[in-house]
Amino acid sequence: MRVITQQTVGGPEVLTVVDAPEPRPLPTEVLVRVRAIGLNPLEARLRAGEFPLLGQPPFVLGWDISGVVEEARTWRFRPGDEVFGMPLFPRAASAYAEVVSAPALHLARKPAALSHVEAAALPVVGLTAWQGLVALAGVGEGDRVLVHGGGGGVGHVAVQIAKALGAHVIATASGSKREFVRGFGADEVIDHTAVDFTDAVRDIDVVLDTIGGDTAGRSLDVLRPGGHLVTAVAEEDAGLAARYEAAGLRFSGIAVDPDPVALRGLVGLVERGALRVHVRETFPFERVADAHRLLDAGHLQGKLVLTV
Incomplete structure (x- = not known):
């Protein structure tokens, strides 16, 4: 699979796409084939080395994902289920990737009313x-x-x-x-x-x-x-x-954390038509540096999303 990693802190140019082994899910986890990745200002600050939440590079950024379950080591989901969520925060979820292993409790079924792009923009x-x-x-x-x-x-x-x-x-x-x-x-x-x-x-x-x-x-x-x-x-x-x-x-x-009850609450609002998320712009996976340049500029209206 491909991941976006960095070997040093710095500007958007330090983000590079490389090949890496696929993760293996542990019991109670699922393997998700990622379709879209939501970007957050925090990730630009971590990339730049403003504080060492993830330690020193190399590391893979990202938490917001939406995709399809490929393997399930849990009764909560089955292969083929469309899911979204914010796994593991503030520990590394390594979500800037084509495949992510995540605890089932940190995910929810994607509402049919949301595309993968919209769903990936919502969790954080x-x-x-x-x-x-x-x-x-x-x-x-x-x-x-x-x-x-x-x-x-x-x-x-x-x-x-x-x-x-x-x-x-x-x-x-x-x-x-x-x-x-x-x-x-x-x-x-x-x-x-x-x-x-x-x-x-x-x-x-x-x-x-x-x-x-x-x-x-x-x-x-x-x-x-x-x-x-x-x-x-x-x-x-x-x-x-x-x-x-x-x-x-x-x-x-408030320091956000994975929360299955809150995630289901958000799904309920979406399904009632009471909640939508605005995506300002999408970028293909390979153009992550361009997306981070917009994050660095700040004052965004809504969210940015990578498509995989």
Whole structure:
């Protein structure tokens, strides 16, 4: 099989396609013939050596996959089943590959309503949003939810999940993304390049922060008493957590992990027609470096996907 590996950290040019032996599934695992691979900004940071989550190269990046079961050492799936998921995160899943071995519990049957490309784009962003809004914040009917970065990968999915839970959803986004975010159901969209969100909203029950910087700290001013900040980017900021606690507010950091319950929840929303994922662009497997150049540029609208 072919895999995309790197022998050193650096720019997109360090990613190379090479031949490698196929993995062998352990008991409770399945072998998946990959059809599409979702790309995430984290992978560009790992490629560049910004932090050593996977240790030193050589390694194979990637977690988001969609494909077809080729061999099953579990009762949960059979050969021929179409599946998708985010196996093993944060350990290496080596998903930039034509074949991946994955724990069956980290996968779900692909909804018929999604193509392999769309399904591969969903797991990391969908699980992050679900775990933040459902598992941590318990968003419910009538809550006022503010999603920072509503046009991004996590953000546009979070807007839809919050709406499906019955919330009134406000999102921040740049002016060029306002209509894009409204198209996913946001009740209000604040152009953060023109308006300070702390002047525009009040009495928020839950803030989901996907931006970082000073956004999480400034969000303290828009939460109602007892309100809850969930951040996907400042989860280890003890000083910020202490500020929220001192103000009588809740602070939670979300570091996404494989979650079969949440994955089935995402499938349910897709099947109800309440959730879709926007794929900005697809790239063939061999053009992974071009895809990573877009990841490096940042400010993406939706997701990028490799096709295999």
